[in-house]
Amino acid sequence: MASAHRVRFAPSPTGYLHIGGARTALFNYLYARRFGGTFILRIEDTDLERSTEASLKAILDGLKWLDIDWDEGPDKGGPFPPYFQTQRLDTYRQHIDQLIAAGKAYRCYCTQEELKERRAQAEKEGRTYKYEGTCRERKDAPEGRHHVIRFKMPSQEGSVSFDDLVLGKITKEYSDLDDWVMMRGDGIPLYNYGCVLDDHLMEITLVSRGQEHVNSTFPQLMLYQAFGWQPPQFAHLPLILGPDREKLSKRKHKEADVMLHKANGILPEALLNFVIRLGWSHGNDEVISRQQMVEWFDFKDVGSTSGVWNPDKLLWLNQHYLKTLPPADIARRLAPFLADKGHALPADDARLEHFVIAFRERAKTLEEMATMAVPYLLQGVTLDEKAAAKHLTADSLKLVRQVRDEVAAMPEWTVAGLDSVIKTVSEKAGVGMGKVAQPIRVAITGNTVSPGIGETLLLMGKDEALRRLDAALARG
Template sequence: MEKTVRVRFAPSPTGFLHLGGARTSLFNWAYARKMGGVFVLRIEDTDVARSTDESVEVILDSLEWLGFNWDEGPGVDGPFKPYYQSMRLSFYQEQLLKLLQTGKAYRCFCTAEELAERREKTMAEGKNWRYDRKCLRLSPEEIETRLSQGARSVVRFFIPEGETSFIDMLRGDVTFNNVELDDFVLLKSDGMPTYNFACVVDDAYMKITHVIRGDDHISNTPRQVLLYKALGFPVPQYAHIPMILGKDKTRLSKRHGSPSVTYYRDKGYLPDAMVNYLARLSWASGEEEKEIFTRQEIIERFSLDQVSKHSAVFDLDKLNWMNSVYIREADQSTLVQMLTEILIREQVVKPKAVTPDFIRYCEKIVAVMRERMKYVGQITEDAKYFFTDDFEYDWIAFDKVLMGEGAEDRLVLCQEEFGKLDEFNIEATEDVIRNLTEKHKIKAAQFIHPLRMAISGVKGGPGLFELLEILGKEKVLLRIDRTLNQIRIRKQCGK
């Protein structure tokens, strides 16, 4: 009977959850769910200088927002706890002692300055540097003497001669000549384990069967395979998935759009859309025309055989399109809640201002903006006029639309007729514009464009009459009055 599939996602809490890390966690989660296995979350926080509790919270929040529920990990007890490496030091010490006793590891007292000097000398001779094993032959007595004198040391792994091979589930057989590897450090001078050592010990103790991670780790794999064998642990199966690049084929960074999951959450992207988009980066379902997948469809169809070996390209336009599809299908209440959270977070409104009346107001906004939104936060970017009467005008458009002959007079006419209305709704305001165009024998656009600029400050947006109804009579009349004052000021200034 085959072993239960056990996979893990093991982020380092040194910042936000990167989109690349989010996709790695997705592939692990989907594979575990597809295979009826276990998805483990482990926090690799042995980098004491850079790891923070805040980063841990950001990572956990991001994974929860994406919906990648873990079966074992922080907050979910399992048989191999604890799931923070900083709490697992005794496990590493136990295995380190085993390597030292069998001669597969040794203490090294070389200082950083000494290593730098020897490295520079070797490279100046046109040779490749790898650790020269100066400390390999130290006697037990000499080691003990140095330690008793307070000398700082690291522990290095002894690389044997020969080759190291492993099977990558995407690439097939991969072989490294051991001469390319140097005696890497297992334990740093501060007593903390290095990534390669802690990772192997934890994966072995946690019975991880498949390691699915970024292909930037391929060079670590032969070292880890050697460690598994030296410690007598079974070697897991590996799948190294390709990196995510920007459109310019460089590593994804802020210049391509933020690489942070929380950025997209806070901008008002839907988690299902983000999961769908991440799944399509390097994974092909075999259905070329299909782009939209539910979570269940991703789980049912996911296979590592269908993951490309080539780097994926992050396309913000594609993500925006996909998110807009999900927005159009989302529940109104979900979008309204997202909008109010954004408004509070961006300090557009205070929490106490989110009353039932304000919620109903936001429902109307979402209703008219839903078809044109790429993400919910676009409302606060493109339509600030919904939340303030003191909005900034697009002055180029202002001059073009409102400073021409007759525009001021037409606004005055609109203001007068709107002031007479008892019912201020789509039908009533549309009738006003229709009657004015017929009476003055001019096109409706000559009233509509100045009116839109007056009440919103921009040329585009939702339907004018829907906008008028949402803002209401009082706001519309005040905004027209404000705009008329601006027109007169600019005329006096010679604009």
Template sequence: MTSPEPETVRVRFAPSPTGFLHVGGVRTALYNWLVARGQKGTMILRIEDTDVERSTEEAVTAILDGLRWLKLDWDEGPDVGGPVGPYRQLERYTLYRDAAQRLLREGKAYPCTCLPEELAARREAARSAKPAPQHLCPCRTAGPTPGRRQAIRFSATARARVGWDDLVQGRIEVAADEIDDFIILRSDDRETPVYNFAAVVDDALMGITHVVRGADHIPNTPKQILLYEALGYPVPAFAHIPLVLGPDREKLSKRHGDVALQAYRDQGYLPEAMINYLVRLGWAHGDQEVFTREELIKAFQLERVGASPGIFDRAKLDWLNALHIRQTPLDVLADLLAPFWGAAGVDPRTVEARSRTWLVQAVALFVERSKTLLEMARSMAFLFAPPAARDPKAEAKFLTPDHLALLAETRQALAQAPDFSAEALEDLVRRLAEARGRKLVDYAQPIRVALTGTTVSPPIFPVLALLGREVVLNRLARILGPG
């Protein structure tokens, strides 16, 4: 296989299917996607599954599903194919072996039979040696030990420095004597390629022009540049984007809360909000905070990505998600809520029994006060069934004997009300309160607690109108009891 002549930008997202799709990895995929779409280039999805003990098909499926949910499509990949496939590393082993054999033939690599504990002992001894030896592996000069399985080790060519002009981090250089010879093919039964080698072979043969990845890969880059040069491949442009950190400025992990994309999807975050939030973790376009996808494609530039880590701020994500929820058409939100009814304790059949017009009207009451779709579904649960339990503090404060007497009076008035619209109901209850010398809230809050189980809900009179006379009277009767 030969690499294509890159006429346009070619980028890749290359996750390892060894676990969940981390939000940091999602941001890497997003930046690659924006580069490809903004420059009318090609986005490639490659699955790096050489770690067969930890890689799972379930994780592969989760990666593909997560990217599809975010609408980060790809032009070439394991499911859609392409001219430089296959796009899973397990299916590319012949290519790695061929490249390694070429390096052996050209004297740029050599067989190695060193055991890990032997190299560890030599490394320890080298710490006190002056000057410290550059090459720890004796196989470089003495040859492999007979009878042992052979790995293949790359011979780091002596040169002054290895460097590159990073599109994000600026000029980076490493002294060549800091790079020891390193394994490129392991000695296991599969002759498994190490990450640095497989990535170089794949990126070169796939014609990748820009390698956009996390800053934690900076230490790998000098070795990879040496491999590109040894194999005679053009060196791509590198852009090492800053890491995503938690509020304590440590690398974002489970101890900071949810870090898997699936968790945010399950909680009802919108893909547009996730895209909007993640893109701003390291990139800015003036003071603009909110973007459409089209605006991002037009505005995004790698050169405007900062070198400092991004701090994951859940409150900021919640704010953005709430904003995107409010910007979503009500009928669309009604459809988006469908997967969340069960988790919110609502029988989906009770939702289906309602008309679409009714459901859209219900969504309108909650859209301004919901941070996520799951939160919205939970807040709406009382519309479909009486609350299983009430807030004890609310009940103690607003369902006292005095309040129950007001509720009884209210129920009688509601039963006889000629008009059950929100405006008419508010006027009716207001007149009841005035006749008793009471405030409207003295009636409204007991009604709210009785019907919703809490003191927090949308304006109560539109809720009454939406629930309808029969449901309201029945729920109040359950609170008031016989008599």
């Protein structure tokens, strides 16, 4: 028996996973998880010219990276297969035949050229074109002409309404709707027809999607009425606007691509936290964990106002998660970014975690963190001559020599142990720690800026640190 709450995400595989699609998937997923429902992934692949395997993979990869897991659909199966529209064509044809037999749909033989002429004439006369119903009562099948299937709107006056969970009650008069095309002559269903059949047959109880689909809901409701089916609830989500306050689009905004954020070093936890706040809120909470999302989410708390993309907010959230998630977890995710820069480290290399701890207060992305770590993975160093002239003097190099001999003898390097050596050498010399730490820093990094000196030595690793200290000593 199907779950009481059944929701779906139904993307078209014609490109990457869009941020708006990811938010729709997230909202449906959270609703299902909160209320013990089922989350279905259905692939609407009837755009045969643009649908590709690469796009399908990109969408599935994006959902998996965000950890938005579906209960039924591709790779999972379920009680209402298949979950690809192109594998359901027989079902669409059978139901079309039912509607035609009942006088609720008909074959239309009007050509594209004829329709184009009529539309142009309507524009010339200053009116909105609406299909005239030319083929409504046609019984013959003109030879050599292709046909489409149109829905037959009721001829009497009336209206169709629905109570949207986000927008409230919305109504449209029958007279504002025309005999819309349900299926092409080749048996491929158009959106308004295919999604209604699938939603009904898969027992979907709530359909949530972007506000751009509001007007599509009315012909869909007429189809439910024609079949005598109970329609699901609807929730139309607010738009997401780019930083320029125009609708976030694949064509204009690089931010629209979910996987671009992965490549840029954004954590999925941060992206989900950012995306959920584009149209939904829980009081003034900004940082929201996955557990809290499941506990709090409901469509009744979704607003109708468009959400605006704020890159600074995303980076702030990302840094929050870099600082608060376990360092070992972040280290695992940092490794591929270092590998991309030519520094592949084994997964168990302790330096990965050291890099996380050292740089998470300053790095806003994994990409930035990797860039900060690279100098510590190189062999040799290029000294800033101004810094070297100031800090690598004959007197300071004597202190560097003492530190070098002490740390070389340490069986295990730790930040506390290395800091202790610097402190002891400075106390014996009667100088402040900076007088010892800064020459060491310049010798190790080539300049005067780095994390704490013990941390810097640890990040460099014993062998390379000693090589660099020896090179600095050789100057004197």
